[in-house]
Each structure stands twice: as C-alpha cells, then as structure tokens.
Amino acid sequence: MKPSALPSPTATGRPALEVEGLRVDLHTPSGTVRAVDGVGFGVHKGRTLALLGESGCGKSMTALSIAGLLDPVAEVTGGSVRVSGTELVGLGRAERRKLAGPVLSIVFQDALAALNPVQPVGRQLAEPFRIHRGLSRRQAAEKAVELMTRVGIPEPRLRARSYPHQFSGGMRQRLLIAMAVALDPDVLIADEPTTALDVTVQAQIMRLLRDLQTERDMALVLITHDLAVVARHADDVVVMYAGNVVEAGPVREVFSRPRHPYTRALLDSVPEHAVRGRPLPAVPGSPPELSAVPSGCVFQARCPLADDRCARERPALEPVGASRSAACHFSEELDRG
Amino acid sequence: MSAPDDRTSPAATSPRTRPPRWWRLLGRDRGAAAAAVVLALVFLVALFGRLFLGDRAVRQDLRASLRPPSLDHGFYGLLGTDVLGRSVLARLVDAAATTLSIAVPAVLCSLLIGSALGLWAGYHGGMRENVAMRVADVILSFPSLLIAVVVLYVFTPSAMNIVLILAVARIPVYLRTARAEAAELRSRLFVDAARTFGTPASAIIRRHLLPIALPTLLTVATLDFCFVMLTESSLSFLGIGIQPPEVSWGLMVAQGRQYLQTAWWIAVLPGLAIMLTTVSATVLAAWVRLATDPGQRWRLTLPRKRRGERAAVPPEMIA
Amino acid sequence: MASFLRKRIISSAIPLVFVVLGVFCLARLTGNPVDLYLPLSATPEQRAEFSAAHGFDDSVPVQLWDYLGNAARLDFGVSLRTGEPADAMVLEAFPVTLQLAGMTMLLAVLGALLVGSLAAYRPQSAVDRLAGLLSMTAASIPDFWFAIMGVLVFGVALDWLPTSGTLGGPEVWVLPLATLLIRPFGVLVQVVRGSMVGALSAPYVKVARSKGADATRVVFGHALRNAITPVLTVAGDLAVGLVNGAVVVETVFGWPGIGKLMIDSILQRDFAVLQAAVLLTAVTIFALNILVDVCHALIDPRVRQAVPA
Numbered sequence: 001m002k003p004s005a006l007p008s009p010t011a012t013g014r015p016a017l018e019v020e021g022l023r024v025d026l027h028t029p030s031g032t033v034r035a036v037d038g039v040g041f042g043v044h045k046g047r048t049l050a051l052l053g054e055s056g057c058g059k060s061m062t063a064l065s066i067a068g069l070l071d072p073v074a075e076v077t078g079g080s081v082r083v084s085g086t087e088l089v090g091l092g093r094a095e096r097r098k099l100a101g102p103v104l105s106i107v108f109q110d111a112l113a114a115l116n117p118v119q120p121v122g123r124q125l126a127e128p129f130r131i132h133r134g135l136s137r138r139q140a141a142e143k144a145v146e147l148m149t150r151v152g153i154p155e156p157r158l159r160a161r162s163y164p165h166q167f168s169g170g171m172r173q174r175l176l177i178a179m180a181v182a183l184d185p186d187v188l189i190a191d192e193p194t195t196a197l198d199v200t201v202q203a204q205i206m207r208l209l210r211d212l213q214t215e216r217d218m219a220l221v222l223i224t225h226d227l228a229v230v231a232r233h234a235d236d237v238v239v240m241y242a243g244n245v246v247e248a249g250p251v252r253e254v255f256s257r258p259r260h261p262y263t264r265a266l267l268d269s270v271p272e273h274a275v276r277g278r279p280l281p282a283v284p285g286s287p288p289e290l291s292a293v294p295s296g297c298v299f300q301a302r303c304p305l306a307d308d309r310c311a312r313e314r315p316a317l318e319p320v321g322a323s324r325s326a327a328c329h330f331s332e333e334l335d336r337g
Numbered sequence: 338m339s340a341p342d343d344r345t346s347p348a349a350t351s352p353r354t355r356p357p358r359w360w361r362l363l364g365r366d367r368g369a370a371a372a373a374v375v376l377a378l379v380f381l382v383a384l385f386g387r388l389f390l391g392d393r394a395v396r397q398d399l400r401a402s403l404r405p406p407s408l409d410h411g412f413y414g415l416l417g418t419d420v421l422g423r424s425v426l427a428r429l430v431d432a433a434a435t436t437l438s439i440a441v442p443a444v445l446c447s448l449l450i451g452s453a454l455g456l457w458a459g460y461h462g463g464m465r466e467n468v469a470m471r472v473a474d475v476i477l478s479f480p481s482l483l484i485a486v487v488v489l490y491v492f493t494p495s496a497m498n499i500v501l502i503l504a505v506a507r508i509p510v511y512l513r514t515a516r517a518e519a520a521e522l523r524s525r526l527f528v529d530a531a532r533t534f535g536t537p538a539s540a541i542i543r544r545h546l547l548p549i550a551l552p553t554l555l556t557v558a559t560l561d562f563c564f565v566m567l568t569e570s571s572l573s574f575l576g577i578g579i580q581p582p583e584v585s586w587g588l589m590v591a592q593g594r595q596y597l598q599t600a601w602w603i604a605v606l607p608g609l610a611i612m613l614t615t616v617s618a619t620v621l622a623a624w625v626r627l628a629t630d631p632g633q634r635w636r637l638t639l640p641r642k643r644r645g646e647r648a649a650v651p652p653e654m655i656a
Numbered sequence: 657m658a659s660f661l662r663k664r665i666i667s668s669a670i671p672l673v674f675v676v677l678g679v680f681c682l683a684r685l686t687g688n689p690v691d692l693y694l695p696l697s698a699t700p701e702q703r704a705e706f707s708a709a710h711g712f713d714d715s716v717p718v719q720l721w722d723y724l725g726n727a728a729r730l731d732f733g734v735s736l737r738t739g740e741p742a743d744a745m746v747l748e749a750f751p752v753t754l755q756l757a758g759m760t761m762l763l764a765v766l767g768a769l770l771v772g773s774l775a776a777y778r779p780q781s782a783v784d785r786l787a788g789l790l791s792m793t794a795a796s797i798p799d800f801w802f803a804i805m806g807v808l809v810f811g812v813a814l815d816w817l818p819t820s821g822t823l824g825g826p827e828v829w830v831l832p833l834a835t836l837l838i839r840p841f842g843v844l845v846q847v848v849r850g851s852m853v854g855a856l857s858a859p860y861v862k863v864a865r866s867k868g869a870d871a872t873r874v875v876f877g878h879a880l881r882n883a884i885t886p887v888l889t890v891a892g893d894l895a896v897g898l899v900n901g902a903v904v905v906e907t908v909f910g911w912p913g914i915g916k917l918m919i920d921s922i923l924q925r926d927f928a929v930l931q932a933a934v935l936l937t938a939v940t941i942f943a944l945n946i947l948v949d950v951c952h953a954l955i956d957p958r959v960r961q962a963v964p965a
Contacts, residue, residue, distance in 0.1 A: 064862075067866055068865075069862045069865055069866060071857065072779070094870075097868045097869075097870055098868065099868075100865065100866055100867060100868035101866070101867050101868040102868075105866060105867075106863075106866045108859055108862070108863060110859060113858065113859040113860065114859040114860055114862070114863045115860055115863070116860040116863075116864070116878050116882070117860070117882065117956070117957075117958060118881045118882055118955060118956050118957060119878075119881075127864070127867055127869070128867045128868070131867060131868050131869060131873070132868055163957040163958070165957070165958055176863070179863070179867070180866075182867075368789070471667075471670055471671070474668075474670070474671045475670070475671040475674040475675065475678075477893065477896065478671040478672075478675060478896055478938070478941050478942075478945070479671075479675050479678070479896075479938075480896060480897065480899035480900050480903075480937070481897075481900060482899070482900035482903055482904075483899065483900070483903070483918060483934070486903075486918075486919060486922055487679070487922060563795075563796050567796075567798050567799075568900075570798050570800070570801075571798070571799070571800055571900070571904055574798075574800045574904070575800075575903070575904070575907065575919070587798070587800070590798070590800065590801050590804065591800075594804055597804065597807070597808055597812070598808075598812055601808065604801075604804055604808075605805070605808075608798060608801030608804070608805070611798045611801065612793075612796060612797050612798065612801070615796035615797075615798075616792060616793050616796040616797075618796070619792040619795060619796045620789075620792055623788070623792065623846075
C-alpha cells in the first residue's frame with residue numbers, strides 16, 4: 001500500500017473520505033490495462049481537495065469508482081475507499097444505494113447530459129427526498145423548490161415544471177449541484193463542474209459550491225485540469241499522472257515549491273508565468289497510452305531529469321516534509337533547485 | 338470493412354501480431370461465426386448446386402411418391418420425395434438458387450438506388466430532402482405485400498417483376514438511413530473543408546459521405562435480405578410469386594401444405610431452410626453492427642467468463 | 657402542441673392521398689372486370705350495358721373523379737361479386753382485423769419492453785444472449801410457415817387448438833395471434849434492447865444511480881421514457897407491416913378479415929371493395945401515425961418545441 005496524502009494538520013479526527021491504494025482495471029479490446037494505480041488521499045469535512053491532471057490521467061475514473069458508478073468495462077481490483085468510516089469497496093448494491101445521496105454525492109461535468117431530458121427538473125430534484133426520506137410527492141416537490149431557491153434559480157416554483165433544455169448552461173449546473181447537495185452529504189465529488197461553462201459563469205458556480213460546502217460542512221473533492229481553479233478553491237491537491245499519484249500536499253506549498261518534475265512543468269506552462277517574447281513553455285510529449293505505461297517512473301519519457309534509475313525503478317510516493325508527499329527519485333534535488 | 342456474406346472460415350485465423358481483424362473478432366463470437374458459415378453454405382449451394390443436379394429437381398417418379406426421409410434411397414432420397422416422386426433435396430437446392438436469384442438482386446438494387454438517393458437528398462437538404470422523404474413515406478405507408486399483389490396481378494408474376502417490386506418497396510429503408518447519415522455528416526468540418534476547396538457535390542458524397550455511411554447501409558442490407566426473402570416466400574406461398582414449374586422455398590411450403598398430415602417433410606423442410614438462412618443473416622447483421630460501431634466494438638472482445646485475461650493482441654483501442 | 661399536431665396531420669396526409677390514387681390507378685390496370693363477370697357468350701350490348709352500369713366505359717380520370725365525389729358522400733359503390741355495398745363489406749371485415757392487429761401490437765410492445773429491458777440491464781449476460789437469440793429467430797421465421805407448423809403441432813398432432821375459423825372461445829385466437837405476433841415481437845425486443853442499452857449508459861442514469869435509485873427506478877423511472885421514442889417509431893412501421901401479416905394469417909386460418917377481403921377483391925377484380933378496403937386501411941395507418949406522433953410529443957418535451965418538417 002502506498003501512503004496516502006497526509007491529512008491536513010489543521011483538521012482533527014478521521015477524514016470524511018479516505019482512499020487507499022485504489023486500483024481500477026479497464027478491460028479493453030487489446031487486453032486489461034490499469035487506469036488507476038494505487039491512488040490514495042483523504043479529505044476532512046469542510047476541506048477541499050483537488051484531483052489535478054491531464055485528461056485521461058485517471059482522475060475521473062477515480063471519482064467514478066469512489067461513487068460506485070464505473071462502466072462495466074472498468075473494475076475496482078484493489079484498495080479501499082472509506083466514507084465516514086464505511087468501507088465502500090466490496091459493499092453490496094443495496095447498502096451502497098443507502099449511502100448514495102445522504103453520505104456521498106457527485107456533480108457531473110455536462111449538465112445537459114446529466115439531467116434527464118424528459119423529466120421536469122422539479123421532479124428530478126425531488127427524487128433524493130422520495131428515495132431516501134420517503135417524502136410524499138407534494139412534500140418532496142416543496143423541498144425541490146427550496147433547493148432551487150437556495151442555488152439561485154429565479155421563480156423556482158414556476159421553473160420546477162420546466163425541462164432541462166429550457167435552462168441555460170449555468171442554471172443547469174446549479175440544478176445539478178442542488179440535486180447533489182439535497183441530502184447534505186458528508187462528501188461531495190465535483191467532476192470538472194465548470195469545464196463546459198463561460199468564464200463568468202464558472203466563477204459563480206465555484207462560489208456557489210464553496211458557499212454550500214461551508215454551509216453544509218461537506219468534504220469536497222474537486223476534479224479538474226484547471227490550475228487556476230485549484231489555486232483559488234482547493235486546500236489540498238493531489239496531482240495525478242497516468243493513473244498514479246505523483247505529488248500531494250497543501251496547494252500553497254505544492255504550487256510554490258513543487259517536488260515533482262510533472263507538477264513543476266504544469267505550473268511552468270501557465271501563461272501568467274511565461275516571459276514575454278519567449279515561447280510559452282509546455283510539457284513536451286504526451287502521456288503514455290495506458291497499455292504502454294513504462295515499468296519504471298510513469299513520467300520518465302517527458303521528464304528532463306530522467307536517468308537510468310527512473311527507467312528501472314518506479315519511485316514510491318514518499319513523504320517530503322510535514323504534510324506533503326511526492327513520487328520522484330529527485331524530489332530532494334527539485335526542492336533545492 | 339467486412340462484407341456480411343464473406344465466407345472466410347473463422348477457424349483459419351492465424352495468431353499474427355496485428356490489430357484485431359474483423360475475421361478474428363468473428364471467430365470469437367461463435368454465434369456470428371456459425372451464421373456466417375451457414376450463409377456461405379447457402380450461397381455456395383445456390384451458386385453451384387444446379388451444376389450437380391441435372392434434372393433431379395423435376396424428374397417425376399410416381400412409384401417413389403411421398404417417400405419419407407430415409408437413407409435407403411440414395412443421396413437424393415435423403416430428405417424424402419414429394420407427391421410426384423421428386424426428390425425434396427434436389428428441389429430444395431434448386432429452390433435455393435431461385436430464392437437467392439430474387440433476393441440478392443432485389444437487395445442490391447434497393448441498396449444502390451436508395452443509398453444514392455438518400456445521400457444525395459441528405460447532403461443537399463431543403464426541398465430535395467423533403468421530396469425524397471415524402472416519397473419514402475408514401476411507399477412505406479403502403480403494405481408492401483399489397484403493392485406486390487396488385488402489381489403482380491397486373492403484370493405476370495415473373496422473377497424479374499418480383500425483383501423490381503421488392504426493390505422498389507425496400508428503397509425507402511435505405512433512403513431513410515442514408516439520408517439520416519448524410520444530413521448528420523453534411524455539417525461536419527471535413528465536409529465544409531472539402532466544400533471550400535470547390536469539391537463538387539458528387540465527389541463529396543462519394544469520397545466523404547459514402548465511406549462513413551457504408552457500414553450502416555450494409556448492416557441494413559443484411560437485415561433487409563431477410564425481409565426480402567420472407568416477402569418473396571410469402572408471395573410464392575400465396576400463389577402470386579414464383580410460378581411452377583419453377584420452384585422457390587415459399588412455393589414448396591405452399592405445395593406441401595396439403596400433404597401436411599401425410600408427408601410433413603415437404604412443407605417443413607423448405608420452411609426450415611428459409612428460417613435457417615434468415616436467422617443467420619439476422620445474427621450476422623447484429624454482429625456487423627456491433628463490429629463496425631467503434632463505441633460498441635469492445636463488447637465483442639470482452640471474454641465472457643475469463644474476464645481480465647490478457648488478450649493475445651496488441652493495443653488497438655483504449656476506452 | 658396544437659401547431660405541432662396540425663403540421664404532423666398535414667404531412668401525414670400526403671401519403672394518404674397518394675395511396676388512394678395509386679390503388680385506384682393500379683386497380684384499373686388489372687384488367688377489365690367485364691371479362692370476369694359476364695359469360696364469354698355475352699353480347700357486345702350486354703357488355704356495354706354492364707360497363708355503363710358500373711362506369712367502366714368512362715375514361716380513367718372521369719372514373720377517378722366520380723369515385724372521389726362518391727367517396728366524399730360516403731358512397732363507395734357496390735361489390736361486383738355480391739352486390740352488397742362495398743363499405744358495408746369492409747366495415748364488417750374491419751373489426752376482426754383491427755382486434756387481431758391491436759391485440760398483437762399491445763402484446764408485442766409490452767412483451768418487448770419487458771424482455772428488451774431485462775436484456776439491456778446486463779449486456780452480454782446470459783439473459784441478454786438468450787433474448788437476443790430468441791428475438792432474432794422470432795423476427796426471421798416465415799409467418800406462413802409458423803402458422804402451418806402451429807396447425808400441424810397444436811391443431812393436428814396434439815388437437816389442442818382449432819385449425820381455422822373465428823367461432824369458439826378464446827382458443828381460436830391463439831394461433832392467429834401467435835403467428836402475427838412473432839415478427840413484431842422479435843423486432844421490437846431488439847429495438848428496445850438497443851435503445852435501452854443506450855439510455856442506461858447515459859449520464860443522467862449515472863446521476864440517478866448517484867442519488868441512490870434502485871434498478872426499478874433507474875430502468876422504469878429514467879431510462880425507459882428516453883428509450884421508448886425509437887420503439888414507438890418502429891412499432892408504427894411494424895403496424896403497417898401487420899397488414900402483410902394479416903393477409904397471410906387470415907388466408908391460412910380462414911378469418912373473414914380485411915386482409916383476406918383485399919386479396920379476394922384483387923383476385924376477383926372487385927374494384928369497389930378493394931378501394932374501400934385500401935382507403936380504410938390507409939386512414940387507419942394515417943390515424944396510427946398521428947397517434948405515434950402525439951405519443952412522441954407527450955413523452956419528449958423537446959419534440960413539442962422543435963417541430964420536424
């Protein structure tokens with residue numbers, strides 16, 4: 001088992017969400033590949049953890065496996081996921097259903113696809129109350145209107161009868177968030193919640209998420225490829241690459257002094273850091289195919305520091321400093337340089 | 338990419354290190370492979386069977402009337418004889434040729450005309466699209482058997498006329514499919530790009546639309562092959578399709594119907610032949626649809642019980 | 657909704673007009689009924705009189721005009737065979753076929769929704785494979801042969817069911833219904849399965865599951881309504897095809913339905929009856945298409961807004 005990102009020193013007690021050594025295999029036409037390889041982290045209530053990485057790095061797969069929503073081609077083959085102390089890996093369907101909503105909830109990226117196109121939104125928002133609280137249709141509808149008011153839908157009573165295609169993108173995302181927080185979950189996973197939206201709307205949605213998080217004391221897992229979102233909204237960050245965690249720790253520390261070449265390359269490629277008149281630095285090359293992940297360090301092909309050792313031996317995720325960890329043979333050198 | 342009636346034996350796959358070929362995938366799906374073999378056999382029999390038959394299918398022998406299937410009367414007595422003492426086996430082979438000589442040209446005609454019209458209408462849109470769709474509606478909202486009955490009554494029920502009617506009746510199916518594909522593709526960037534280069538519409542349709550629509554159209558054609566075969570059989574059964582002395586499977590069922598209680602094999606065997614062929618075509622069509630859909634293709638490669646076992650083929654697609 | 661309906665009615669009416677015109681012309685091409693109905697020894701005067709009495713001496717456009725005018729007054733002429741009014745004959749035969757077809761579609765759709773959903777819930781499972789094989793076989797069996805086999809096995813060998821006729825208890829329905837049912841059922845199971853697999857892998861189903869919805873709620877509460885649109889379309893097309901099936905079934909089982917009436921009218925060149933029968937069939941199909949459209953609009957709110965041309 002690889003060590004998880006260490007819990008933040010400010011929080012006490014058990015994290016609301018603990019993931020350890022999570023492994024997810026994908027059954028593809030050309031054989032089985034490992035999409036998530038020994039990912040671990042923990043999030044306390046009221047804290048925000050960002051899962052950061054390029055598309056295809058396994059961050060969404062991690063989120064889906066925590067939520068138990070993997071497609072049949074994917075399979076959790078190892079590790080542990082505990083939400084509020086309950087082990088989710090290997091939990092029966094019925095047991096898991098009881099937790100889905102009141103304990104653990106998820107917000108998806110594409111709100112138009114994530115809302116049922118043929119049901120009025122009011123009914124979709126009322127559904128968690130119908131399923132878990134056994135409320136009557138009328139009571140649940142009332143709750144749905146309250147939720148819509150809370151997330152800032154104008155004229156909620158009227159709009160509850162509208163269908164998803166009759167809302168704007170931002171409003172749809174608000175509805176989706178409302179649905180996810182309906183039952184005050186302990187843990188909320190937000191999978192690229194703002195990617196499909198305009199920049200101005202993005203900020204509103206992120207503010208809404210943060211307000212709701214504070215108000216309901218939720219642990220928030222923010223899945224994103226957007227460094228700015230991480231910098232602005234997350235307390236801790238877990239950087240993923242090719243299904244592996246390469247670096248983890250408090251955002252401020254990780255971003256100011258990265259201990260993994262990948263994190264550093266990512267940060268360097270942000271336009272604000274670029275020097276005028278020079279080409280914008282980018283991470284050279286592209287991530288390995290999951291079927292061709294090298295046996296040594298996963299990042300070796302694109303790493304400026306890579307040597308023989310990186311080709312032979314995969315660096316373990318080792319603690320570096322008080323609350324941080326990194327998976328690089330050169331993390332010490334990086335800190336000095 | 339894969340002709341639905343291709344007859345490569347799935348057993349002949351060699352373990353070469355290439356991306357999974359369609360016949361490798363076919364080999365993995367036992368049902369589809371069996372269907373392909375059955376269809377191949379039917380086509381072979383229809384193509385070459387008559388060469389070996391001589392006059393067996395029409396030679397009467399009243400002493401041999403209504404013999405049940407048995408091993409005692411040589412190869413041609415294997416499946417029994419009809420009331421005139423003709424070999425049922427020989428007639429089945431003869432009928433296979435007739436049935437396919439109607440079904441295959443009819444399917445090809447409607448496939449060609451329907452696809453061409455559909456791609457053209459879908460690509461251009463507007464009025465042309467509207468007219469084409471309304472024509473398709475008209476043809477489809479009229480029960481095909483009834484068109485056939487009326488037309489075959491006006492003109493003589495020759496094989497040629499049956500082919501024509503069936504082709505016309507099925508054109509809308511391809512027209513609709515091709516139009517839907519073309520209408521979806523016409524707004525794609527690569528089509529726009531081709532248009533900005535001044536590529537003429539006919540070339541865009543041929544080079545850009547057709548290759549993408551073709552797998553779907555072939556799947557539809559495979560399925561439609563069943564429909565055409567069944568309609569021809571129904572017509573022949575009702576007495577307005579193939580006329581004696583020619584013989585088709587549907588006609589054989591009709592002729593055997595009156596001997597149902599005394600000589601079941603005359604009506605049962607040709608029906609079984611129809612069913613075997615159409616079921617095979619359906620199974621194969623379902624497989625082709627799966628194999629040509631990149632979003633569904635992985636399903637074919639999931640080992641049924643040995644999940645997680647590493648396949649012996651190198652990477653081609655990562656979900 | 658009202659404008660949606662109006663547009664759909666207009667665009668569905670076009671095929672209706674063409675069908676009626678087409679049958680009229682084709683029927684005229686099938687040859688002069690005079691030859692069939694008068695003895696060979698009839699004098700030219702007798703022939704002319706017969707033609708004039710039934711309007712066969714006019715040109716085809718004039719005949720068409722007369723036909724349309726009469727049809728507008730609900731006068732469809734009389735049968736050459738029996739002398740009865742054509743509409744009476746058709747209306748007498750119609751309920752038999754309508755009952756048979758209605759029952760068939762009801763059973764086919766309900767059965768297919770159940771079986772198809774079960775198959776789609778776990779793709780590639782044993783249930784799915786079995787349903788796939790059964791439905792493909794069902795969709796590919798020649799109906800006339802199935803009918804004959806039914807008669808052979810259940811009528812003759814086992815003697816459980818009557819082999820023809822409409823008289824008797826519910827048992828007379830079993831074989832005709834089964835024969836007519838088998839193809840639509842097979843086709844629909846595959847359509848339901850296909851669109852259900854698509855719906856079940858849609859993001860909104862993931863969301864429903866993330867809310868803790870159980871299998872029943874996911875399938876019937878969320879996926880089914882989204883999956884049913886293509887099923888409806890195909891069911892409409894299959895209902896048109898049921899006329900084909902009805903011809904075969906009514907011929908094999910000797911049912912006095914509209915399919916048999918049409919075949920007989922063609923073979924006997926009984927124009928008035930054929931045209932009345934086709935008109936009624938076309939109107940029924942027209943009504944059915946409208947019904948399908950209304951169902952679409954009721955099920956999918958997006959259809960109500962975006963009206964197809």
